[in-house]
Amino acid sequence: xxxNGFPILDARIGHWPIAGSFTISRGAKTEAVTVIAELRxxxxxxxxxxxxxxxxxxxxxxxxxxxxxxxxxxxxxLDRNALQTAMPPGAARNALDCALLDLEAKxxxxxxxxxxxxxxxxxxxxxxxxxxxxxxxMAKAAAKAAHRPLLKIKLGGDGDPARIAxxxxxxxxxxxxxxxxxxxxxxxxxxxLAACAAAGVTLVEQPLPAGNDEALGKIAxxxxxxxxxxxxxxxxxxALRGRYDAVNIKLDKTGGLTxxxxxxxxxxxxxxxIMVGCMVATSLSMAPAMLLTPFxxxxxxxxxxxxxxxxxxxxxxxxxxxxxxDQALWG
Numbered sequence: 268x269x270x271n272g273f274p275i276l277d278a279r280i281g282h283w284p285i286a287g288s289f290t291i292s293r294g295a296k297t298e299a300v301t302v303i304a305e306l307r308x309x310x311x312x313x314x315x316x317x318x319x320x321x322x323x324x325x326x327x328x329x330x331x332x333x334x335x336x337x338x339x340x341x342x343x344x345l346d347r348n349a350l351q352t353a354m355p356p357g358a359a360r361n362a363l364d365c366a367l368l369d370l371e372a373k374x375x376x377x378x379x380x381x382x383x384x385x386x387x388x389x390x391x392x393x394x395x396x397x398x399x400x401x402x403x404x405m406a407k408a409a410a411k412a413a414h415r416p417l418l419k420i421k422l423g424g425d426g427d428p429a430r431i432a433x434x435x436x437x438x439x440x441x442x443x444x445x446x447x448x449x450x451x452x453x454x455x456x457x458x459x460l461a462a463c464a465a466a467g468v469t470l471v472e473q474p475l476p477a478g479n480d481e482a483l484g485k486i487a488x489x490x491x492x493x494x495x496x497x498x499x500x501x502x503x504x505x506a507l508r509g510r511y512d513a514v515n516i517k518l519d520k521t522g523g524l525t526x527x528x529x530x531x532x533x534x535x536x537x538x539x540x541i542m543v544g545c546m547v548a549t550s551l552s553m554a555p556a557m558l559l560t561p562f563x564x565x566x567x568x569x570x571x572x573x574x575x576x577x578x579x580x581x582x583x584x585x586x587x588x589x590x591x592x593d594q595a596l597w598g
Contacts, residue, residue, distance in 0.1 A: 274308040274370060276341040278334040278362070280327050281316070281549070284575040289547055290398040291421045291448045299547045299574060302330045304362035306341065306370045313370025314597060315555070316578075317358035317519050318546035322496065325358050333359040347371070347525055356500050356522030364523025365555045365597070372598050379558070379598035385528070386561040388591040394419040394444055394567040395587055402426070402433035413438035415587045419472075419567055424450035428462035435466040444565065446472040449496055453482045464489040470542070470565060472515060473497060483510040493542050493565075501530045504537055513540035515567075516559060524555040531559055540564040547573050550581035554592035557582075 283299040299318065306313040319325035337345070337354065345353060347367040354360040372379040380387050397408045399421040412418060418441045420434050431445060443466065451459055451474040463471055473495040475483060480497055493513040498504065499520045507514065514534050521527040531541055542565040543556050553568045560566050568589055571577040580596040582589055592598055 273342050273344050274306040274313070276334070276338045276363070276366075277305045277307070278331055279303050279305075280331055281578075283549055283578075285547060285573055286575045288398065289396075289573055290400065291423075291446075295398075296547075299549075299570070300327050301548050301552065302327055302334065302358065302362055303551070304334050304366040306366045308370055308374065311370060311373045313366040313368070313373060314551055315362040315365030315367075315369060315523075316548060316551040317362035318548045318552065319358045320519060320546065323357065323520075330357075330359040330362070334363060337363060351522075351525060354522070356520070356526065358519045360522035361518045361524075364525050365518070368524055368555065369597050372594075378594070383528070383558070385558055388557040388560050390585075390588050390590045391560045391566050392416055392587050393569050393584075393589045394565065395569050395572065396567075397421060397434065399423045399430075402429045405430050406433040406437040409434040409437040409441075413441060415441060417442045417444065417565075417587060419444045419446055419569075422447045422450060424452070424455075427451070427455075427459050431462050431466045431468065443468045444470045444472060444493075444567070446495070447474045449473055449476040451475055456482055457486060460486075460489055470513065472542075480510055488512070491540070493540075495544065500526050501533045504530070504534055504539070507539070508537060511539065513542050513564065515542040515544040516563075517544045517546065518552070518556055519546055524558060527556070527559060531562065535562065542567060544568075545570045549574065549578035550592070550596060551578050553582055553589070554597035557589075557591050558598075 281301045288295050288297050304315045319330040394417045395415045396419045472493045477496040491512040494511040495515040498514045541563040543559040543563040544567045548570045550571045
């Protein structure tokens, strides 16, 4: 603790092997690289974790540098409210915002949802992700996960109707979300949506590239469509009306839980359903997002289930049921 009573900030990069590999339309990876922020105040430590995302020009080294550049500001008393303008939205701010919240809870001896006046999270069903592959490979993965009530299927553009049909045949009872990760085009949009409708898909996530999704507002959508790459924080909500039915809120996009909660309130007021999502990361990244689950229609917080090993005091999962974090983990 600094002499004026404010916390000391430190940060580091973490490497977490993935169980197998994780493949989406933009490529595959075999490990999750995270950046962890730590705020020390006496004997207490507040923690936050983020996943810098190349899609938005972020790298672990740059996020680490951005965090370490905030050391003097934190030591001078920068609080969570001031942080919202001191750093731009993104992964680095997310880690620091969540660390400040964790430390706030520890210093007050209360759970963070009580301090924020929010509903306490309860155990809830999370989606389980099936990586992109050939229809046969995806069908085999779906068959192994067919006991799970909600599956999220990564798609890749060409050949997606066959992938959707193969997964549905392998997991006939599971609710399906499909995630195209911007890989569809205006030319195949309607045929792919029709394939989703025929397979009883519940939700289609980000079918068209962000910034080139006008066609969604010009067609009759037979399946609900959720924005992911097209939505970041509250400022991006207005442009989505008429094109999307739901928004995927990820803390690495909003720049932390503080903005994520405000964004969820604003999105609901505009009539959007809420999906709470994640990157592939440890339970430390999932824990703050659990505060969004009481009003989320869809929960996708399966990151730790995709890792070979989770962080200490990780979230408790019973198949697809995820439980709120213990104080030993966060909040």
